[in-house]
Amino acid sequence: MNNNNKIFQFKLVLLGEAAVGKSSLVLRFVRGHFLDYQESTIGAAFLAQTVCLNDTTVKFEIWDTAGQERYHTLAPMYYRGAQAAIVVYDIRSEDSFERAIKWVKELQRQGSPNIVIALAGNKLDLAAKRKVETAEAQQYAEENGLLFMETSAKTSQNVNELFVEIAKKLPKTPTTRPGSGRGVQINPIDNGAPKKKCCN
Amino acid sequence: MNETQNMENNIETTTLVNSTDNNNNNNNINNNVVVEPQSNTTTTTTTSVDNLQVGTISISDQSTPTTATPNQQQQQEDNNRGVSNETIKASLDGLKHNSLKTTFPPNSQHHQYIDVNTQWITNKLKERESEFTEKRGMSIFLGTWNVNGKKPSEPLDPWLKDPSMSLQPDIYAIGFQELDLTAEALLLGDTTRSLPWEQHILNTLQGDYVKLLSKQLVGILLCVYVKKEHKPHIANVQSDIAAVGIMGMMGNKGGVAIRFSFYNTTICIINSHLNAHMDNVLRRNQDMKDIAKNIKFINESDHSTINIFDHDQLFWIGDLNYRIPLPDGEVKEKIKKKDFYNLFLVDQLNQQMKAGAVFEGFQEPPISFAPTYKYDAGTEEYDSSEKKRTPAWCDRILWKTHKKAENVGILSYKRAELISSDHRPVSASFVIKIKVVIPDSKNRIYQEIVKELDKKENDSMPDANISTNMVDFETIKFMQPTSRQLVFENIGQVIARFQFIPKLDEAILCKPWLKISPLAGMMIPKEKVTIDLTVYVDNLTSGLFNVGGESMDDILILHLENGKDYFISISGVFQRTCFGNTLENLVRYPHPIRNNIPIPPEQKKLSIPKELWRIIDYIYYNGLKEEGLFIKSGVTKEMEAIRDCLDTAEPFSSINFSIHSMAETLIRFLESLVEPVIPFNMYQQALDASSSPLSCKTLVSHLPSVNYNVFFYLISFLIETLSNQKENDLKPDQLAIIFSTVLLRPSPQSQLSQIPPDATTVKKKADLILHFLISKDLIN
Secondary structure (H helix, E strand, O other): OOOOOOEEEEEEEEEEOOOOOHHHHHHHHHOOOOOOOOOOOOEEEEEEEEEEOOOOEEEEEEEEEOOOHHHHHHHHHHHOOOOEEEEEEEOOOHHHHHHHHHHHHHHHHHOOOOOEEEEEEEOHHHHHHOOOOHHHHHHHHHHOOOEEEEOOOOOOOOHHHHHHHHHHHOOOOOOOOOOOOOOOOOOOOOOOOOOOOOOO | OOHHHHHHHHHOOEEOOOOOOOHHHHHHHHOOOOOOOOOOOOOOOOOOOOHHHHHHHHHHHHOOHHHOOHHHHHHHHHHOOOOHHHHHHHHHHHHHHHHHHHHOOHHHOOOOOOOHHHHHHHHHHHHOHHHHEEEEEEEEEEEEEEOOOOOOOOOOHHHHOOOOOOOOOOEEEEEEEOOOOOHHHHHHOOOOOHHHHHHHHHHHHOOOEEEEEEEEEOOEEEEEEEEHHHHHHEEEEEEEEEEOOHHHOOOOOEEEEEEEEEOOEEEEEEEEEOOOOOOOHHHHHHHHHHHHHHOEEEOOOOOOEEEOOOOOEEEEEEEOOOOOOOOHHHHHHHHHOOOHHHHHHHOHHHHHHHOOOOOOOOEOOOOOOOOOEOEOOOOOOEOOOOOOOOOEOOEEEEEEEOOOOOOOEEEEEEEOOOOOOOOOOEEEEEEEEEEEEOHHHHHHHHHHHHHHHHHHHHHOOOOEEEOOOEEEEEEEOOOOOEEEEEEEEEOOOOOEEEEEEOOOOOOOOOOOOEEEEOOEEEEOOOOEEEEEEEEOOOHHHHHHHHOOOOOEEEEEEEEEOOOOEEEEEEEEEEOOOOOOOOHHHHHOOOOOHHHOOOOOOOOOOOOOOHHHHHHHHHHHHHOOOOOOOOOOOOOHHHHHHHHHHHHHOOOHHHOOOOHHHHHHHHHHHHHHOOOOOEOHHHHHHHHHHOOOHHHHHHHHHOOOHHHHHHHHHHHHHHHHHHOOHHHHOOOHHHHHHHHHHHHEOOOOOOHHHHOOOOHHHHHHHHHHHHHHHHOHHHHO
C-alpha cells in the first residue's frame, strides 16, 4: 500500500426477483450476519461499505431494491446513475434466472454506460436442489461481459469476493468524485458520465 | 517564457533532480506565490509580483551608499566587497518574499473541494502510527561552511567523509553561506557559482547518493542528498526561503529551508546566515525568530499551512555569527590550552539559549573543537589583520525534536581542516529513529479504521418503521372521501426527516384522486407520525375510472433523508357510476352501470341515458309544481342514495328523499359529465351565437346526436316546468342561468376554467338557454 489512500466512491444497486437473497447478500457483506427469516424489502434500503484493494479504496453506496414485480417500474430510480449492479438469482429457480437475464438486458439498455454488472447465483448452500447449472450461467455471463459468482449469504461463501471483484473492475479514474452522499436524488445526475476535474 | 520570468526563476532557484514523482506540485505550492503552469518539466517558480514596482521602492528607500551608517560601513569592510549592489538585490529579494507572504495567505486563496472522508481516515491512521511502524535507526549528516565567496579548490573528504563512521549516512544536508558574492549573482540571480560546489559534493559522495533538492537565497545554499535506496520512500519535498531585516531588506542574511517525509518521519532542515558583529546579539536573535516565523510549507493532506516546528526532526545549521565576548588574547590563549569549556560558557549563543532568548527548545551537541572563525584564508592562522577579530564559533549545528517524536542520538560534532575560506566547515552526525511502515500492519489498521467508519455511518442512518406497506381503500364511491391512516415511527438513533417523493421523471407525488397529509415531516427518535391518506373521486377524476378504464392503484415513495425509501401500495375499487361519465358511454350501456357487464359491440344505443330519463321522469310526475324547484338545495345523504339507485337500477321507492334532492341530482349529473351537453369544442361558438335565436338554433342542430337528444329532452322538460309557474314560482331566466352553467362549460384544460366567468359570459350563456325556453319553436 502506498500513501495514496484515495477513496473512490461508487453507487451499486442490487436487482433480482423477490426472495432470491438480495438483502441477505448485502447484510452478510456489510454487517457480517445472516437472518434465517429476512423480511421482504418493500422499498429500497441504503447501506455503505468500503472495500480495501491493494492500491485503492472503494466505497460502495449500496441500494438494495424490492424484488416484487409490482415495484419493477420503480427500479430505474435506483439503477440510474449506478456504476455497478449485482443481479441476483436463486440457483434453485430457473424463473429467477430468467428474470435475472431480463434485468441484465434492462441495465444494458437503460443503465449507465460502462456499468459493471455482476451476476450472482445465490443460495449455494442449497446446491442439492440446484436447477440452474453453473456452466449455463457462466456461459451467459461470459457472453455478456458480466462478472459471475455463485454465492451463499448464509455461509458467506464468495460474498466478499463478489464485491471485491466488482471493486477491482470499476474504473478508478480521477474523475470519479465521491458521490453526493446517500439518498435518491430528486433530479438524478448521471454519475457515470465523465466529468471535468473541478480544481486541484 | 519572457525575460522577467527568467530572472525571477534564477533568483530563487529551486532545482529538483530525479523529479519522477509528484513532488513538483508540492514545491510549486510551497512558494506561496501565484504559480503558472510550466511546460518545462524541471521545477521552476514564477512569481506574479510587479518586479519593477518593488524594485523602485526598495532602491529609493534603501540603497543610497552616501547615507550608509557606520555599522553598514563596518559591514562593507567586514565582508570585503561592495555593498550597494548587494543591498539592492537583497532588498529586492527580501521585499518580494515578505510582501508576497502578507499579500497571499496560503489558506485563504481558494475555496476548494476537500475530501473530508479521506482526510479523516488519514488523521486516524496517523494517530495509530505506532501500531504499524517500526523504528529503524538511520543517520543524517549535516554540514555548514561559510566559503567566503571562494570557488571549490580542495577535496571535501575531510569534511564530508568520516572514517570513524562504520556506515555511510543515509541523508546528507549541506549548507553554504557567502557562496557567491559577485554582483552578478545578486542582481541577476546567477547560479553559476553554486553548480561547481554541487558537482564537487556529488563527486565526493561518489554515486551512492541522489540529490533530493537544493535551494538558494543569494549566497545561502542548502542541498539535501539521500542514499539511492531511500529515494522511493521520500515524499512531499518542499522548500522555502526567508530573508531577514526590516521588510527583509537588510542584506544578504536569511535562511533557506527544505522539508520532506522520510519514510513516515518528517524532517526539516534550515540553513541560515544571521547578522554579523560582536554587538549584534539581539539582531541575530531576531533574525532567527523571523526566519522561523516566515518559513511556511503546505500540509499535503488538507492544504493547510505548516511551519518548521511541525516536523518530527528539525535541524538548524549555518553561520549563526554568535561571538565570544572576551579579549582576543584571552580567547587565543584558551584555544591553545583547548579550554573550550570556559570559552563555551561565555559563548553568546550558549548564553542566549540558556536565557531562553533564542532557539527555544533547540539543543546543540557538546563542542570539542576550536572556534571556526576567523582565519586568514589559505592558512591555519586566526585573523592577523589589523582588526584582529576575536575567534568565534560562528558556524553551528542545532536540532529540535518534536515532543511526540523520539530524540536523536549524537554521533559526532566537529570541524574539518579545509583552509580555503576564512571559516572552517563544521559537521554533525545524528542517529534518527525513523518510523518505517510495516505494510501488512498498516493495511490491517487501515481496514479497521474504514470498517469502523462504515459501521458508524450505517448505524447513524435514520431508520423508521411503517405500520403497513399496503393500504386498501376497498370500495370507493363517487364524491365520498375515504381516509386511511399510516403510522410512521422513528426506530433509529437519529432524527428522521421524511418526505414523499415523485417517481422517476414524474412531477406529481401520486394520482390526482389521492391526498397525502403531511407530505413531509420530521421525527425525533421513538416519535410516531400519523399519515392520512384520503381518496376522493370527483367530477374531474371519476372519468379516469368510468371512461378511461383505469384501476384504482398507485405506489407512493416515502423517502427518509439519508436513508431508506418505503414503498406504499394503494389500492381500491371504484364503484362505477353514471356520474363523471360521458353521454356517449351511458347511452351504450343498457344495464345498471355498477354491474360492470361488458358492452357488446353490436349493442343498440339508447336515445338518451336511462339515468337522465329516470331523474326527469321522477320530477315530471312528482315535483313540477314544487315551490323553489331547482332553487332549494338537496340533502347530500339523500343524493348519495339516489345515485346508488341510478347506478344499481333500484327503484326510487326503496328510499326516502325530498324532491329538491332529486332536482339537485339532475343538475349535479349534468355538471359531472366528462364533456358537457354542448361539447368543449363548441363552447366559444355557443357564446358567439347567444345573441341570435337563429344562430342558437343552428348551433344546436350541429350537436352530436346523443347531445342533441339530451338537449331537446331537457329543454322540453324545462318548458313543461315553466308551464307550472303559478305553483313553482320559477322564472325562465332563473332556470336559464342554472342550467346554462352546467350545459355549457369550458374545458378544464383551458385557461377559461381557471377563472370565474365574468358577468358578460354568464349572460351570454344564460341567453342561449333562454332563447329555447321562450321561443318554443326553436327546437322543433
